[in-house]
Amino acid sequence: MWPASQAVYQSLLVEDAFGMSSQFVWLDNFIELFEDDHYIKTFGRTLFFSAMVAMLSLSVSLVLAAMADRVIRGTGIYRTLLIWPYAVAPVVAGALWVFLFYPTTGIISTFLTSMGYEWNHQLKGNQAMALVVIAAAWKQISYNFLFFLAGMQAIPKSLIEAAAIDAASPAKRFWTIIFPLITPTTFFLLVVNIVYAFFETFGIIHVVTKGGPANATEILVFKVYNDGFVGLDLGGSAAQSVILMVLVIGMTIFQFKYIERKVEY
Amino acid sequence: MIENRPVSTAISHFVLLAGVAIVLFPIWITIVAASHDVARLLEVPLPLGLGDQFFENLKQVVGKGVEGSTPIGIMLFNSLVMALMIAFGKISISLLSAYAIVYFDFRFRMLFFWMIFITLMLPVEVRILPTYEVVAKLGMLDTYWGLTIPLIASATATFMFRQTFLSVPDELLEAARIDGAGPMQFFWDILLPVSRTSIAAMFVILFIYGWNQYLWPLLVTTDKNMMTIVMSIKNMMEALEETPKWHHIMMTALLAMIPPVLVVIGMQKLFVKGLTETEK
Numbered sequence: 001m002w003p004a005s006q007a008v009y010q011s012l013l014v015e016d017a018f019g020m021s022s023q024f025v026w027l028d029n030f031i032e033l034f035e036d037d038h039y040i041k042t043f044g045r046t047l048f049f050s051a052m053v054a055m056l057s058l059s060v061s062l063v064l065a066a067m068a069d070r071v072i073r074g075t076g077i078y079r080t081l082l083i084w085p086y087a088v089a090p091v092v093a094g095a096l097w098v099f100l101f102y103p104t105t106g107i108i109s110t111f112l113t114s115m116g117y118e119w120n121h122q123l124k125g126n127q128a129m130a131l132v133v134i135a136a137a138w139k140q141i142s143y144n145f146l147f148f149l150a151g152m153q154a155i156p157k158s159l160i161e162a163a164a165i166d167a168a169s170p171a172k173r174f175w176t177i178i179f180p181l182i183t184p185t186t187f188f189l190l191v192v193n194i195v196y197a198f199f200e201t202f203g204i205i206h207v208v209t210k211g212g213p214a215n216a217t218e219i220l221v222f223k224v225y226n227d228g229f230v231g232l233d234l235g236g237s238a239a240q241s242v243i244l245m246v247l248v249i250g251m252t253i254f255q256f257k258y259i260e261r262k263v264e265y
Numbered sequence: 266m267i268e269n270r271p272v273s274t275a276i277s278h279f280v281l282l283a284g285v286a287i288v289l290f291p292i293w294i295t296i297v298a299a300s301h302d303v304a305r306l307l308e309v310p311l312p313l314g315l316g317d318q319f320f321e322n323l324k325q326v327v328g329k330g331v332e333g334s335t336p337i338g339i340m341l342f343n344s345l346v347m348a349l350m351i352a353f354g355k356i357s358i359s360l361l362s363a364y365a366i367v368y369f370d371f372r373f374r375m376l377f378f379w380m381i382f383i384t385l386m387l388p389v390e391v392r393i394l395p396t397y398e399v400v401a402k403l404g405m406l407d408t409y410w411g412l413t414i415p416l417i418a419s420a421t422a423t424f425m426f427r428q429t430f431l432s433v434p435d436e437l438l439e440a441a442r443i444d445g446a447g448p449m450q451f452f453w454d455i456l457l458p459v460s461r462t463s464i465a466a467m468f469v470i471l472f473i474y475g476w477n478q479y480l481w482p483l484l485v486t487t488d489k490n491m492m493t494i495v496m497s498i499k500n501m502m503e504a505l506e507e508t509p510k511w512h513h514i515m516m517t518a519l520l521a522m523i524p525p526v527l528v529v530i531g532m533q534k535l536f537v538k539g540l541t542e543t544e545k
Contacts, residue, residue, distance in 0.1 A: 064284040067277040074278070080530060081285045083537075087525035089477035089495045092518045095502060096291040099298065099511060107294060141288060146537055170273055203479040207499050225480065 038215075039223070039240075046219040049133065050197035054190055057137035057144055062186075064141075065148030066174055079149065086142040090203030097135040098208050125216025128209045132217050135208060136201045144189050151185035152178055195251060199244075220244060292522075298515035299323075323516060337517055340494040344476055345524070347493060350413040351475030352468050359422035360464075364452055366423070367430040368438070397484055407488045416474075416481060422467045429460045462535060469536040473525045494521045 034040070068078050085093070101109045101119065109119040119127060155178060163173045202221045209217045218226070224240045366377065405411030433456065441451045457464075482493045492500075498521060501514050529536055 060284070064281060067280045067284075070277045071274060071281065074281075078281050078285060079537075080533060082288055083533060084526045084529050085288060087473050087477075087529040088522045089479065089525070091477075091479050091495050091498055092521050093291075095498050095514060095518050096295055098502070099515065100291060100294060102511075105511075138288070138291070150537070170270070203477075203495075206479075207502060 042215075042218055042220060042223050045217075046198065049129070049136075049201075049217075049219055050194045052129075052133045053136045053140065053197040053201070054193035056133060057140040057193060058186070058189060060137070061141045061144035062148055065145050065152060066178070068145075068149055069152040069178075070170065075149075079146070082145050083142050085139050088139060090136075090139060090201060091207045093135050093139045094204040094207035097131060097138070101131055123213055125213055128213055128217050132201070132205055132208055135204050136197060139204075140193060140196055144193070147185050147189055148182065151182040155181050191251060191254070195248065198247070295515045295519055298511050299519050301512055337494060337497065337520060339490060340492050340497050341520060341524075343491060344493040344495065344521075346409055347412050347478065347482070348472050348475035348524075350409065351416050351478075352471040354413060354417035355422050355471050356464060356467055358417060359426050359467075360457075363423050363426035363430055364456065367427055368448070400485060406485055407491050409491075411485045412482055412491070412493075413475075416478060422471065425463060425467060426460065429463045430456065433459055465532065466535045469528055469532045472528050476525045 064078075064082065068075050071078075088096075098106075100106050103109055103120040106119075112119045159177055159181075160173055163177055168176065198219070199221055201219070202225065205217055205219065205222050206225075220240065221244070224244065227240065362377075400406060400411050400415060403411075405414070437455055437459070438451065441455055446454065477495060478493070479495050479499075482496055483499075486492055486496070494517065498514060498517055501510065501517065
């Protein structure tokens with residue numbers, strides 16, 4: 001059967017990954033990786049990066065969604081306006097933000113300089129990191145916003161009305177009713193955002209900083225590419241891919257388990 | 266809503282508008298930058314209003330290309346071909362495999378399902394090196410097939426179509442069989458029309474996915490005539506290390522985001538439905 005053969009073909013592709021890395025002395029590659037300070041640092045940097053991206057984009061979109069849920073008129077318009085950064089390619093998003101922050105001419109960077117803050121993401125590692133985080137989070141806001149809004153609109157209105165009758169203020173209603181009830185959404189989004197920051201931000205980083213300055217923004221996916229295609233250390237790069245695969249599978253399984261269980265109150 | 270609080274409603278609108286402004290600001294600047302000439306973009310307070318060079322830049326970028334590179338027109342075409350091939354390829358493969366998994370009771374069915382499911386979780390970025398070797402061995406570098414097949418060969422949509430098919434009542438199948446429809450006729454005449462909305466939603470998601478691919482095209486194409494528009498932006502930024510030609514870059518960026526944005530906004534309802542229902 002054709003779909004079945006398709007599945008076999010796919011599984012062959014995946015097996016190839018293991019096959020090729022196991023043909024060589026693959027265990028050595030792994031040992032080398034874990035003894036490599038640089039790799040461990042990259043790992044930590046990736047975690048930091050994803051945490052920042054997830055936090056920034058989740059909090060902004062949560063606020064926006066809460067507001068959009070409150071207003072009666074115009075929700076649709078706001079949604080249309082907020083939805084489309086999703087469609088912008090990571091590379092394009094990266095290019096936009098580089099333009100805004102370009103050290104000599106960028107609009108925001110010259111503004112910061114005039115405020116007395118020296119901005120040069122091409123030289124300063126932490127600023128480069130900040131820029132990459134902003135660009136990555138900006139692109140993810142629309143996705144999170146959609147899910148938060150859908151989650152909030154699924155909450156029965158009667159619950160909120162009851163709380164309003166009991167004289168709970170909007171802020172109190174948000175924290176005691178809406179926020180706990182959208183916990184599953186929040187958790188789902190958290191995982192999605194972390195996966196996004198891990199794997200889909202390659203374009204942004206490649207165009208904004210190329211992992212520099214001095215590896216300050218080099219995350220795992222970028223290192224796979226860098227070692228494999230620029231440094232031509234194929235074995236090491238393949239070993240890193242395998243580690244990444246395990247990570248993705250682990251995260252997805254974790255997510256499915258959690259979602260199936262739903263969050264209990 | 267529940268109570269009338271004009272002040273807090275006003276604040277909500279204000280916060281939303283601020284959020285929209287922040288989200289839209291980079292795009293506005295892109296349009297502005299695409300409408301000025303290069304000299305204006307190097308003077309220090311950069312313009313915040315539109316200039317008059319918009320169509321000039323458009324002509325230059327689309328027709329002639331920048332810095333001796335291919336005209337953007339060709340790249341736009343490449344991107345379009347790639348995005349459409351990926352979208353259609355993935356949808357048809359996923360439809361068929363989901364059909365097989367849901368309606369046929371063959372041996373190792375669940376094994377296949379899980380195999381597909383695991384490949385689904387592996388983004389190209391992760392399995393990039395082995396995939397590259399396979400494609401290179403098959404001599405598919407610098408072709409549309411090389412660009413698209415490895416991306417098609419991860420059955421992202423299978424899972425969603427499986428859910429859709431599972432929700433189709435069995436009575437439909439029984440009725441079709443009583444009326445003498447074979448498996449393929451059931452598929453074409455009943456299953457496809459029933460899952461029309463999810464196919465459309467999937468199309469939006471996959472089109473954007475294909476259009477925005479970056480790493481893979483970057484590796485597979487060396488021929489300038491096979492480049493996609495998303496890649497060209499990167500190349501243009503590298504072309505001149507000191508002062509990138511922002512007016513051309515921004516024009517290209519604008520062109521690169523228009524098609525997917527149009528697709529998203531035009532099919533917003535379907536898209537939102539597809540996103541929130543598949544949770545992908």
